[in-house]
Amino acid sequence: MTAATPQLVVHRDKELMAQAAAARLITRIVDAQAARGTASVVLTGGRNGNALLAAIAASPARDAVDWARLDLWWGDERFLPSEDPERNVVQARAELLDAVPLDPARVHAMPASDGVDGSDVDAAAARYAAELAEAAGAPRSSGASRIGVPAFDVLLLGVGPDTHVASLFPEHPGVRETELTVIGVRGAPKPPPTRISLTLPAIRAAREVWLLAAGEDKADAVALALSGPGELQAPASGAHGTGRTLWLLDRSAADRLPPQLYPPASA
Numbered sequence: 052m053t054a055a056t057p058q059l060v061v062h063r064d065k066e067l068m069a070q071a072a073a074a075r076l077i078t079r080i081v082d083a084q085a086a087r088g089t090a091s092v093v094l095t096g097g098r099n100g101n102a103l104l105a106a107i108a109a110s111p112a113r114d115a116v117d118w119a120r121l122d123l124w125w126g127d128e129r130f131l132p133s134e135d136p137e138r139n140v141v142q143a144r145a146e147l148l149d150a151v152p153l154d155p156a157r158v159h160a161m162p163a164s165d166g167v168d169g170s171d172v173d174a175a176a177a178r179y180a181a182e183l184a185e186a187a188g189a190p191r192s193s194g195a196s197r198i199g200v201p202a203f204d205v206l207l208l209g210v211g212p213d214t215h216v217a218s219l220f221p222e223h224p225g226v227r228e229t230e231l232t233v234i235g236v237r238g239a240p241k242p243p244p245t246r247i248s249l250t251l252p253a254i255r256a257a258r259e260v261w262l263l264a265a266g267e268d269k270a271d272a273v274a275l276a277l278s279g280p281g282e283l284q285a286p287a288s289g290a291h292g293t294g295r296t297l298w299l300l301d302r303s304a305a306d307r308l309p310p311q312l313y314p315p316a317s318a
């Protein structure tokens with residue numbers, strides 16, 4: 052088994068899934084901080100990612116995290132004005148970030164459509180790529196072959212019903228990107244149409260990639276993505292970490308998995 056081989060955990064329902072994922076993420080951050088002094092997590096938009104953040108906020112164990120030594124990044128963002136309630140960062144603030152003592156300099160929100168680049172989503176994406184490259188210690192101009200993003204401890208991804216992850220949609224140009232780490236996305240099938248997204252090479256630099264899917268509307272996507280199609284047809288199948296790739300599911304989302312993929316024990 053390689054790090055790209057998905058490990059599956061199936062929980063009874065989406066509430067338990069969010070609570071167990073929260074406990075798992077708290078532990079992972081505490082372990083990374085104990086080992087390296089700091090930790091880095093990439094957040095996702097969507098209901099499952101938000102439920103995970105809310106479960107962390109409700110957990111007494113959240114006080115085990117040294118929030119001031121945590122870097123937060125985003126896997127994608129809806130390209131809207133900075134205070135728009137549909138922005139992933141605005142939702143993350145409401146669910147958790149406003150309730151914990153983060154260092155604002157370590158909260159790396161993706162640019163908004165009313166920022167310095169205005170409505171130029173490609174310039175905004177390039178700005179985020181530069182911020183990531185700086186954090187990775189590899190200036191964009193260095194020509195370094197290493198991908199210019201930090202080795203994130205955990206990168207979270209919600210899985211869409213069409214197998215999209217971040218804002219990488221099946222058969223869209225973004226899923227073919229091999230050079231850039233961050234792209235502007237236009238014409239996304241999930242509103243809003245204009246978005247910023249990490250690319251698959253940037254996602255694959257993470258130590259651990261955790262994919263979250265709950266609910267019956269995800270069952271086909273989960274079964275398809277785990278049945279070995281190419282990432283062009285099923286972007287979720289191209290998302291894996293250098294150390295571990297974990298699919299966190301509820302029973303409804305796992306319902307159509309081929310029997311040989313269903314984990315022997317489900318919590």
Ligand SMILES: O=C(O)[C@H](O)[C@@H](O)[C@H](O)[C@H](O)COP(=O)(O)O
Binds near residue numbers: 096128218
């Ligand atoms: O900005 C977004 O919309 C996302 O980051 C997107 O990729 C999301 O994670 C999936 O669509 C799953 O969303 P749900 O968890 O709501 O199903």
